[in-house]
Amino acid sequence: MAEATVEVRNPSGLHARPLAAFVKGAAGFSSTIQVSNLDRDPELAQNAKSMLALLKLGVRQGNRIRISADGDDAETAVAVLVDLVASGLGEKVGPA
Amino acid sequence: MNAAALRGVPAAPGVAIAPPWHPPVPAAHLPGGVPLIGLAQAVPKAVEEIEALADRLRRAGRDEEAEIFGAQALMAADPELLETAARLVEEGQRPDEAILSAGEETAEVLAGLDDELLAARAADVRDVAARIARVIRGEEPPRLERRSVAVAVDLPPSVTAELDPALLAGIALEAGSRTAHAAILARALGIPAVVGTTGLLAAAAGAGLVAVDGERGEVLLDPDPAGLADLERRQEAEASRRAADAALRDRPLATADGHRVMLAANIGRPDECARAIDAGAEGVGLFRTEFMFMGRASAPDEASQAAAYAAVLSAFGERPVVIRLIDLGGDKEIPYLPLPAEENPFLGVRALRLADAGHAELIVTQLRAILTAGETTGREPWIMAPMVADLADVYRLHELVAMAAFGQSLSVKPRVGIMVEIPSVALIADLVAPEVAFFSIGTNDLTQYLLAADRTNPVLAARQDPLHPAVLRTIAKVVESGHASGIPVAVCGEMAGDPAGAMALVGLGIDELSMDAGAFGGVKRALASTTREQLVDAARDAQSVERAADAREIFDALRGADRVT
Numbered sequence: 182m183a184e185a186t187v188e189v190r191n192p193s194g195l196h197a198r199p200l201a202a203f204v205k206g207a208a209g210f211s212s213t214i215q216v217s218n219l220d221r222d223p224e225l226a227q228n229a230k231s232m233l234a235l236l237k238l239g240v241r242q243g244n245r246i247r248i249s250a251d252g253d254d255a256e257t258a259v260a261v262l263v264d265l266v267a268s269g270l271g272e273k274v275g276p277a
Numbered sequence: 278m279n280a281a282a283l284r285g286v287p288a289a290p291g292v293a294i295a296p297p298w299h300p301p302v303p304a305a306h307l308p309g310g311v312p313l314i315g316l317a318q319a320v321p322k323a324v325e326e327i328e329a330l331a332d333r334l335r336r337a338g339r340d341e342e343a344e345i346f347g348a349q350a351l352m353a354a355d356p357e358l359l360e361t362a363a364r365l366v367e368e369g370q371r372p373d374e375a376i377l378s379a380g381e382e383t384a385e386v387l388a389g390l391d392d393e394l395l396a397a398r399a400a401d402v403r404d405v406a407a408r409i410a411r412v413i414r415g416e417e418p419p420r421l422e423r424r425s426v427a428v429a430v431d432l433p434p435s436v437t438a439e440l441d442p443a444l445l446a447g448i449a450l451e452a453g454s455r456t457a458h459a460a461i462l463a464r465a466l467g468i469p470a471v472v473g474t475t476g477l478l479a480a481a482a483g484a485g486l487v488a489v490d491g492e493r494g495e496v497l498l499d500p501d502p503a504g505l506a507d508l509e510r511r512q513e514a515e516a517s518r519r520a521a522d523a524a525l526r527d528r529p530l531a532t533a534d535g536h537r538v539m540l541a542a543n544i545g546r547p548d549e550c551a552r553a554i555d556a557g558a559e560g561v562g563l564f565r566t567e568f569m570f571m572g573r574a575s576a577p578d579e580a581s582q583a584a585a586y587a588a589v590l591s592a593f594g595e596r597p598v599v600i601r602l603i604d605l606g607g608d609k610e611i612p613y614l615p616l617p618a619e620e621n622p623f624l625g626v627r628a629l630r631l632a633d634a635g636h637a638e639l640i641v642t643q644l645r646a647i648l649t650a651g652e653t654t655g656r657e658p659w660i661m662a663p664m665v666a667d668l669a670d671v672y673r674l675h676e677l678v679a680m681a682a683f684g685q686s687l688s689v690k691p692r693v694g695i696m697v698e699i700p701s702v703a704l705i706a707d708l709v710a711p712e713v714a715f716f717s718i719g720t721n722d723l724t725q726y727l728l729a730a731d732r733t734n735p736v737l738a739a740r741q742d743p744l745h746p747a748v749l750r751t752i753a754k755v756v757e758s759g760h761a762s763g764i765p766v767a768v769c770g771e772m773a774g775d776p777a778g779a780m781a782l783v784g785l786g787i788d789e790l791s792m793d794a795g796a797f798g799g800v801k802r803a804l805a806s807t808t809r810e811q812l813v814d815a816a817r818d819a820q821s822v823e824r825a826a827d828a829r830e831i832f833d834a835l836r837g838a839d840r841v842t
Contacts, residue, residue: 192580192583192587193581197345198348201347230356233358234357236387241580273653
């Protein structure tokens with residue numbers, strides 16, 4: 182079990198384009214990975230491998246998300262996904 | 278048979294004549310049919326289709342659409358969507374119906390999230406579910422066999438993208454607006470389109486030939502030989518005008534003796550950038566922002582506004598983009614902006630005046646979104662306020678900008694200017710010029726206010742000519758005041774795109790003309806036919822004639838042989 186929190190700085194939050202990058206990243210791990218939006222409903226955790234589920238989190242710029250993973254590659258999965266989000270998921274983001 | 282002409286909304290210019298093509302209507306139920314394959318087999322096939330489509334669009338340089346389908350491919354294989362559908366199948370639903378219900382369920386959640394970008398994805402989920410259902414039923418994707426005009430209630434993204442643009446001659450829709458996906462696509466691809474055509478489907482049943490006139494917003498069914506000949510003439514005239522304009526594309530806007538004037542585009546939506554840039558725009562002189570505020574239940578949020586502004590700023594790169602603050606008032610019905618009905622809405626509470634009528638937050642939110650767009654793109658936004666009457670309004674404007682910037686450390690500072698359209702501010706232009714970064718004259722409203730002639734009353738149309746000596750004198754004064762303070766003076770009204778009007782404006786010393794990109798060619802030709810000195814002399818003479826028509830004659834005479842455009 183591993184988890185970490187990261188702030189989303191993409192100008193339009195996590196909409197389809199950055200989420201596509203995120204979901205593709207998550208799909209590479211065997212662990213069960215969950216994401217929740219701490220600034221909307223921290224209790225609602227969604228499947229990190231489902232773009233439709235993640236869209237429902239309504240993550241906007243400045244929201245903090247928690248990524249938690251359970252499985253053999255949990256540590257790596259969380260580290261890689263946090264890195265992906267921090268680097269903007271392929272979009273240009275300003276300094277933190 | 279005589280032609281039945283139906284009126285719609287012009288969505289993309291041009292004329293097309295071809296037999297109709299009706300896209301297959303995805304039925305919710307397959308009457309008596311049996312699904313061919315199960316969900317598990319259909320999904321990879323649907324994903325494959327979507328990916329092939331995305332690839333084809335990318336190769337055709339249609340990156341933005343390709344991205345939509347890249348996201349759709351992920352949705353089609355989405356574990357949540359498929360689990361929901363599989364559960365419904367276990368409960369006894371047919372697989373095609375199960376995926377449609379699962380898609381609808383997800384789409385409704387997304388549409389209810391109160392976030393525009395996410396709500397737009399609801400349409401994608403429905404589209405994806407419909408595709409999987411089609412594959413399950415063993416139906417082929419829609420395909421054009423010959424050059425056709427698509428006739429439908431509406432066209433979903435998957436259908437329009439799937440069709441071969443070389444065979445899609447035109448689009449006629451019963452529903453939809455200029456902002457419908459199909460309309461945007463039609464403009465991007467240069468396919469004539471008319472939308473919002475009431476009664477189209479019923480009238481088109483059995484028609485053998487459909488003509489779409491995207492300039493006039495007309496759909497003709499089975500036109501008679503005379504009507505057909507007329508349409509073909511228009512088609513040819515349009516083609517030769519386009520060819521002539523294309524030849525001028527890389528020529529700057531200048532007089533015969535080389536006096537340069539900046540050429541900018543008026544746009545109403547971010548997706549019009551490509552057309553403006555392609556036509557040779559050196560910037561945006563007027564980005565109308567009302568499109569985001571119309572036809573919706575609640576005000577657009579800051580993030581979706583910022584995304585739209587950023588899209589335009591980054592599309593134009595180093596070139597300046599003037600974003601006009603909302604120009605809304607009692608003449609429009611806006612659910613979230615309850616304004617009392619007024620006798621004279623154009624002299625009433627509108628635009629900047631909303632700030633003092635309990636709606637300051639609306640304007641501050643828009644300003645914050647513009648500042649954010651400036652930060653994320655690193656491009657300096659030019660902010661323009663309409664309905665500025667005096668110095669107090671100018672100070673109020675600066676105050677609102679300061680409120681929007683409060684607490685933020687901005688690395689990109691906006692330029693704040695005003696639209697000159699109220700006669701009072703034109704009269705005191707010398708007092709106002711030192712307080713703003715630029716003037717942009719809105720000649721449509723300036724003319725209506727100056728001549729007390731209602732723009733919306735067709736009986737007074739002849740009194741609406743901005744070449745009236747009173748308007749010309751007012752513009753001359755504004756230019757003089759602006760230049761004395763070292764700020765640029767632009768014109769963003771229709772006068773700028775009218776060849777005679779543009780000539781008068783350049784004669785009066787205007788620095789920038791901003792107009793619809795479709796008017797670039799005509800204005801370039803008009804200016805290139807004269808010298809600056811001739812225009813200055815003509816503009817001086819035009820200020821002392823009896824009527825606007827006399828002034829028009831002066832400039833038309835100068836254009837001489839070039840008039841036949």
